[in-house]
Each structure stands twice: as structure tokens, then as C-alpha cells.
Amino acid sequence: MTRQMTGAKMVVQALKDQGVDTVFGYPGGAVLPIYDEIFLQNDIRHYLVRHEQGAVHAAEGYARSTGKPGVVLVTSGPGATNAVTGITDALMDSIPLIVLTGQVPTFLIGTDGFQEADTVGITRPCTKHNWLVKDPETLSDTIHQAFHVATQGRPGPVLIDIPKDVQFATGTYTPPEQARTQHYRPKTDGDADAIEALVDLMEQAERPIFYTGGGVINSGRPACATLRELVDATGFPITSTLMGLGAYPASGKNWLGMLGMHGLYEANLAMHDCDLMINVGARFDDRITGRIQDFSPGSRKAHIDIDPSSINKVIRVDVPIIGDVGTVLAEVLKRWKARGGKTQAPKVLDWWHQIKEWRKVDCLAFTASEKTIKPQHALARLEALTRDHPDRYICTEVGQHQMWAAQYMGFEDPHRWMTSGGLGTMGYGFPASIGVQVAHPDALVINVAGEASWLMNMQELGTAAQYMLPVKQFILNNERLGMVRQWQELLHGERYSHSWSESLPDFVKLAEAFGAKGIMVSDPADLDDAIMEMLRHDGPVIFDCLVEKHENCYPMIPSGKPHNEMLLGENVSTGDAIGTSGAVLV
Amino acid sequence: MSALNLKQGLSKHSAYDLRDPHMEAQERHTLAVVVDNEAGVLARVIGLFSGRGYNIESLTVAETDHTGHVSRITIVTTGTPSVIDQIKAQLGRIVPVHEVHDLTVEGPAVERELALFKVAGTGNDRIEALRLAEIFRANVVDSTLESFVFEITGTPQKVDAFADLMRPLGMIEMARTGVAALARGAE
DSSP states (O other): OOEEEEHHHHHHHHHHHTTOOEEEEOOOGGGHHHHHHHHTOSSSEEEEOSSHHHHHHHHHHHHHHHSSOEEEEEOSTHHHHHHHHHHHHHHHTTOOEEEEEEEOOGGGTTTTOTTOOOHHHHHGGGSSEEEEOOOHHHHHHHHHHHHHHHHSSSOOEEEEEEEHHHHHSEEEEOOGGGSOOTTOOOOOSOOHHHHHHHHHHHHHOSSEEEEEOHHHHHHOHHHHHHHHHHHHHHTOOEEEOGGGTTSSOTTSTTEEEEOSTTOOHHHHHHHHHOSEEEEESOOOOHHHHSSGGGSSTTOEEEEEESOGGGTTSSSOOSEEEESOHHHHHHHHHHHHHHTTOOOOHHHHHHHHHHHHHHHTTOTTOOOOOSSSBOHHHHHHHHHHHHTTOTTEEEEEOSSHHHHHHHHHOOOOSTTSEEOOOSSOOTTOHHHHHHHHHHHSTTSEEEEEEEHHHHHHTGGGHHHHHHTTOOOEEEEEEOSBOHHHHHHHHHHSTTOOTTOBOSOOOOHHHHHHHTTOEEEEEOOGGGHHHHHHHHHHOSSOEEEEEEBOTTOOOOSBOOTTOOTTSOBOSTTOOOSSSSOHHHHTOO | OOOOOOOTTSOTTOTTOOOOGGGSOOEEEEEEEEEEOOTTHHHHHHHHHHHTTOOOSEEEEEEEETTTTEEEEEEEEEEOHHHHHHHHHHHHTSTTEEEEEETTTSSOEEEEEEEEEEEEOOHHHHHHHHHHHHHTTOEEEEEOSSEEEEEEEEOHHHHHHHHHHHGGGTEEEEEEEEEEEEESSOO
């Protein structure tokens, strides 16, 4: 049965057939026919944001908290270019998104028409793939392909640019099952010999460690469950990147905490001294490795990743396994058990004794003050007061507060932690929290923010207010760009060039101006009550927490240093923490 | 040191092989990339090279299967072995890319390039140019009383050699196609 319909109607029909019920977007001239079709139906709910960047981050929050792809609809020209930061963010963090952009009609393309931009040209390097659809006959097929490409293999954002005349024109609708998706089939099963080699290594390892990343979360809940089973069965320690938090529970007995530039002392030293590193869905990012030449010099390395280009990109590995993390881990667990479930248990126990020695350093210790709120203290209290909430989601912006949130908050499950890892996008957290709340209306959604990051997308307060989304904006306000200030202190002779804000808003009044609730707290004695007040309020809250202005985030591996040259809070030397060769790194 | 006894040769990329990647020798590789012939596919390939800082020595592209809408891009690139591996992996994950072949390592291959040379002159230079063209099996495809256009086919080295000889004899312009390459043998 062939079905004739307009391009605009096809867009809505294809979204419905793909199971989409939520779209984040902003209308404009080149997408009006699609907005008309959205008006004429009730299956897909559209959320009007206040800026296209916010739409993309909201869709990212939606996608990361549900495991489903996020959908964005914006207009041509500025609508598309405003979306670019969010799209790049999704590419770096492997978040599946379908971005639909309007385009000037085909006969105006190339004439510098009003609100024309070369959207597919601009977004080619920041999407997994993109399409300009010039023929209504191929539109629905392309949309189905887009969902396939965005979600299969290593997930990522895709973009479909749809000229306005194609939206008006009539064509034949192709249902999802008839779409041409067979050409894109990433390999998901790991190579059997490589898996066998990994099991060999696991049986012989004396100082093993699992190093896991966002790939485990992207693979899905079954992958996380298999990971937990494998870690508990082997008794090996496990650490994770910022992106992978929640794949293994923070309360789990083998959990070492996050690794990396601001990771835990014990996690980084274990990475440095291990003899077997099992990288599961992580990508040896420079925040993780520190100085490449000194990265875990004595270890054999296995790397499980669905993206062949991640293998040997930064760190040469001994056992590369290309495949889906969940499928490969299940096979590793099966083979290891079938061979008797052997480990060098006494040696691994010695390894744990060593790790426990490192733990005694208590690298996250801080001295709370009675006069000012320490940011670590604020997050420790937020964690204590929300840890037992049955349905809690945490988003962050980017900077010191992000690292403190990763250090002081515990994540028991995947899809509960939304943060901009790869691109480090200030302004990510607030719109992301909106997307999470849309997906989980009854959940507690908190965005841990710094005041500078938060101001970057503060216009989304309008979105939160309009849809009565009870997102909690937990702002650690130090009136500084804290991480920039920290680097200027350590690296640029304490010359604080443009790293503070001269005129910050009164956040309580700002909240009230949008009909939201504002809470300001500056006295440590009032902190718990203020947090409880925030949690009790059924509506959006801006929580302005005035914190110590010059607190630094530790532990810290300075740029260009190896894991075992970490700076700790107590014995910090600010003189030559970062050498001149490290200074060129970011 | 580790107590592990990993079989030698399990992986050619052992972490114990602590060569500094910057010290690795540069290699020249010819890659054949089979792609869907769709709008923007060449831009994706070129954008990958410029965005990630890889070299392109030459690049040719043309449709090779009209009904299947398949094109073949032949790229000659230079880089360290790890960079070459990374280039191949990055090319492989471009959605419209079907296959990536490294003709330099996959066995013997034939590489050919076509070039056109415009050589102007009279007297002995003109005679010498024509004589050399015969030696190089170049064809004359255009001729006036003061000029020739030669067509030459061969390896890039042969084309370079011919260019070196023509330059002092009045070469005023040259156009090269870049390398086209195929693996030798029946497969």
C-alpha cells in the first residue's frame, strides 16, 4: 500500500513510526509546514525552548536519561547554526540525536537567500552523518535511515536538512521496515580469539583493573548488568571515566571512584601501577591519560570498543576487541566461567591491600568552615539529603562544580548522570535538566551548576516555567569562573584575567521574574534547611549557594604530568605545578 | 614488570613496544576508498583529512558503477604507521564509505597517473622535446608550429622524470590526474 502525503506530514508520520513522542524545537520560516502538522496532531509533544542550543542540550538530556534518541526541530540559517554547539557536544559524547532543520526552498539554495546557511556543510564535521533532502520521494526513507545511523554502532547526532518546498510537495511515504538501512551495519560481535586472549590475561593478572567509560552506558542496561556480574565474579577493582559513572554502582565493593585529571588518588595510582588494564567503552581521552609516555607503563592493555577508530588512536593496546560492549562482556564472562573462573586470587588480594593503602590518603578530605560554605561541603550535603531519593537524576554544567559533583555524588545506576564530558560545554546542564525532567516528570532532577555556566543558557528558565518543570538549579556561586581561576593561579602567576563576573544578577529575583522560586543561602548553618526547602518545592527552583570564592579542585593531575604526580589539596605547591611543556596543554 | 607471559606476536601493537610515535618513519600509502556516489561524500573524505591534520599527496575520484551509484576515491597519503592505521579506521566509519583498501600493504598493486604537458619552443629544443617524448612513450595530442601538448601515462615517478626533462625545454604548463590504482591479480 502506498501512501501519498506532503513532506511535512511525512516528517511527523516518520517520527511517530519511530516511536518518538517528544520533540524539542523552535519554529521559524523554513519549518512552518512541519510546525503546522505538529499543530494538527496529539501524539508528539513539542517543547518550545528559548534558544536552539537549549533544544539540542534538552534532547541530549532526554536521550541520556532514557537511552532513546533525542529529536530536535529548528529552522534554517540561525536556527541551524545555533544548534551547532549542541550537536558537537552530542558527537563528542556519542549521544544519539536526530536534528531536523528547515532550509530555504531548493530553487533558492545557493543564492544567499534570507536565513540561508550551508547547514549540511557546517554540520558535516560535527554530525555522525547528515543529509540534504531535495526530493520528497526520499524524505521518509532518509528519516528512517537517520534513526538507524544515529542509534546503531557508536551512537551520535545526525541531521536532516529539509528545504521548505520539499515540506510542501507530495510524495510516497516509506514505512520504517522498507527503509534502506542495510548498508550501515557496524560489527557488534567481538573477535573470538581476541576474547580468548583477554581471558588468558585475566587468569594471569596480578594487578588488574577495569577502566570503563560511556560506551558501557551507551550499550545499555544489559551491558551494565554484565559488567557488574563480571567485576563481582572476578573481584577486580573498577574505575570509570566521567562519562561512565553509574555503570557500576558507587556503593559497589570493587568501586575505586572516578579516574582522570580530577579523579581519585587510588583510582589514578591503580591505573598507573596495574599489570592488566581492561578498557571497556572508554577512549583514552587526554583528561584520563595525562602524559602519554608515562601512562600505565607496566600494563598489558585490552580495549573493548564498537568504534574501530578508537583502537590504538591514543594508546597502543595489546588486545583490541571491536564490538558492542554488552555482547563482548557477556562472551568474556561466559568464556572465563567456562574455563573455570580462575584468577590469581592471592596476588589480586595483595593488589587490593595496596589500593587500600592509597585509599588511606583520603584524597577528597576537606575542612568544612563555619563561616563560608565550602563547595565540597555543599555537594556532600546535597548528596546526603538526596542519596536515598528513589528517582534522582543529576546534570551538571562545566567547571569545578562538575568535578566536585563527580567526586562527591554517588551514582548507583546508569542514565542518572548527565554531563558534558568531551566538549566541555558551559551552558549544557540547565537545558539538559529540562530534557531529563520532560522524560521523567515525577523524578527529582538537579542541575549542579556554577553561576557562570548557568548564565550561558539562563533563557531556558522560560521553558522550565512554561512547562512547569520542577528542575532544581543548584548553583555553587563563587562569583568566579572557578576552573579558569584555578588554572590562572597554578599556571599564570595568579593573574586573574577576566575570570570573574562584575555584575551578577540577584538569582532570587531572577527566579521570581519568571514565576519560579529562588533560594539564597550563604551560612553553612542554614544549608541543610535550604536544600530541604528546595526539594520540597514543587516547581523550578534556582538555588543560589554562595560558596568559598577561592577553593581549588583537587586531586589534580597537572597537564603534561603522569598519574603518579598528582597534586593533593593539603600539600599543594603552587610554584611549578605545571611545567612549560604542560602549559601549552589545556 | 608484569608477571604476565603474553605470547609473542599476539598483537603487533604491544604496549611494551614503546616506540615514540613521533620517531616512526613516514610511509607513503595508496588507499582505495569505495563510496556511495552521493552529494558531499568527497567533502566528507577531504574534511576528515583536513580536520584531523592528515596529508593528501594526491586524490582522484570518479564514478565506477553508474547503476550502483558507487565511486572510487584513490588517495595517496603519507604518515607514520599508526597515523596510516588511524586514517583507515576514520575513513571506514564514514557512513557512505563501503570499503577501504590499503593497496600498499594488501599485496602488489598497479599505480598509474596520466599527465598533460604543454611545451613551447622552436629549433633544437623542440626536436629534443619530441625525441624525449618518444622515449617516454608520450603521445602528441595537440601541436602548433611553436608548441606541443604531450600526453603521458605512467607511475608518478615516471611523470616526475618526464617533467624534469621538459622543464628546460620550454614546458609552460602541466596537468596531472593523480594516481589511480588497482591490486594485481585475479581478485
